[in-house]
Amino acid sequence: MPKLSIRDLDLKNKHVLIRVDFNVPLSEDGSEITDDTRIRETLPTIRYALEHKAKLILASHLGRPKGKPNGKYSLRPVVDRLRLLLDHSIGEKINVAFAPDCVGEIAEELSRQLESGQVLLLENLRFHPEEEANDPAFAKKLASLCEIYVNDAFGTAHRAHASTEGITHHVKQAAAGLLMEKELNYLGRALGLGDSATVPAKPFISILGGAKVSDKIGVIENLLGKVDALLIGGGMAYTFLKAKGQNIGKSLVEADKVELAGEMLRKAEAKGVRFLLPTDHVLADRFAPDAATQIFSGTGDFPAEWMALDIGPETVKTFAAEIAGASTIVWNGPMGVFELPKFAAGTTAVAHAVADNKGAVTVVGGGDSVAAVQQAGVASEISHISTGGGASLEFLEGKKLPGVEALTEKS
Structure with missing residues (x-):
């Protein structure tokens, strides 16, 4: 059953707490934001709430402060950037206040003072160990700030934390934001979840890369029953080649996963899935x-x-041909050590091949894959770029995400 959306709610004059993902990269001293993509991605939800006269409270984590205040991980630098982006997005000055804590008297007072169309950003949730411990009392304090809860932080939806799961037990309505909706719609469509209208168009291929087979075992298991072909690159490919009996020199291999890799190859063959190495x-x-x-x-x-650090030109041609003929494409993980220019050609070529297939639904997830399409300059040509690395991976594995499961179901 689909989850309640922010579009289904009456927000006017209501205190609305939105769990956002403002876990943005900062300069070494923590004073400047070096990439504001995550802030930009949630602007449609924030704008929607403001246009519908909500009294808006934003909550996020930043980095890993280990359960105590740390100026290096303060969300304060986000205030000016958020204000600037909102002014540009909405076309008028928006008042964005900052609470020096996410709970307690000051946060409560600032929340009470909010007027419709105003924004309050709370300090880093993870300055409290109770956040990651999903402490019920802490979750209740967060819930006391609002009448409506909205989760727009897909990147944290695989964590059962106080601000993603616990808070939903203390509010009447818990809904998905527009970014969360978009993530679930695209990933769900790719996996054939929901009604028959969401069945992925065939041929359906998945491109998987990255260093380790162990990181992708669950994804491969889940996709074997859905895809027509798996295209495997990156360091993980060499554990599979080892399983096929090839001597791979000093290439990366997970020795304890060679037998499992062989089993995956046999399963793919039994299911008629092309397993391209x-x-x-x-x-x-x-x-x-x-x-x-x-x-x-x-x-x-x-x-x-010698060691393999990228796929070669012959493999690029084979992969590009598969990609060109696909109608649904899910990509997670680079084809090589693309951070080094000498070994970026394979990943870049795959990024361009995915972008060139204009007729396909293309979904890219995982931090390295996202960085790759951005580095290749084709990000705008991808149907959907997931903001959640770990969350998108667990979704592709078929796992339930606590932050999604906790949202209110539509009646």
């Missing part, structure tokens, strides 16, 4: 920006002292 590789003599490189192809033994 790299057929050529960019090898390096060491892990370094100035390493010597060579292209190696075929199923023979890698040179003993």
Whole structure:
């Protein structure tokens, strides 16, 4: 059953607490925001609430302050950036106040003083250990600030914290924000969740990369019954190649997962899912920006002292052809060590191939994959870029997300 949306609520003159994800990267001294993407992504929800005359309270975490106040992780720098973005987005000056704590007398008083169309940002939730412990008393204090709760922080929805799960037990209505809705709609559509209208268009392929097979086992298990093909790159590919009997030199391998990788290959074959592994590789003599490189192809033994750090041009062509013919594409994880220019070609080529398929529904999740499409300059051509790395991964695994499950169901 679908969850209640902010669109379903009467917000006028109500105190509305929105759990946002303002966990933005800051400069070394914590004084400047270096990337405000997460703030921008939740602007539609904030704007909607303000246009509907809510008295708006925003709550977020930032970094890992380990349950105590730490100026390095203060949300104070977010106030000016949020005010600037809201002014630009709405076209008028918006009053954004800041509470030096997320609970307690000052937060309560500032909340009471709010007028319709005003915003109050609370200090970092994780300055209190009770937040991550999902302490009921702390959750109740947060709930006392509002009449309506909205969760727009998909990136934290896989955590049962006081501000994502506990608070919902102390409010009458707990709804999804517009960003949360968008995340659930795109990821749900890709996985065929909901009614028949959400069944993903075929062919459906998933591109999986990153360092470790262990990080993606659950995703592969869940997707095997849904996709037509899996395209595997990154360090995880070499555990699969090892399982197929190939000597992979000094390439990354999870020795304790080789048997499991072999089992996954057999399952894919039994289900008729094409399991595409790299057929050529960019090898390096060491892990370094100035390493010597060579292209190696075929199923023979890698040179003993060399390691694979990217997929090769032959694999790029094969993957690009699969991507061009797909109608639904889910991508999580880079194809190589794309942070180093020498080993970025495979990931960049895949990013362009995904962006070039204009007729497909394309969903990109995971921090590295998102960084890759941004680095390739094609982010605007992707149907949906997920803001939640861990949350999108767990969703793809088929796991229930506590922050989503706790929201009120539509009657």
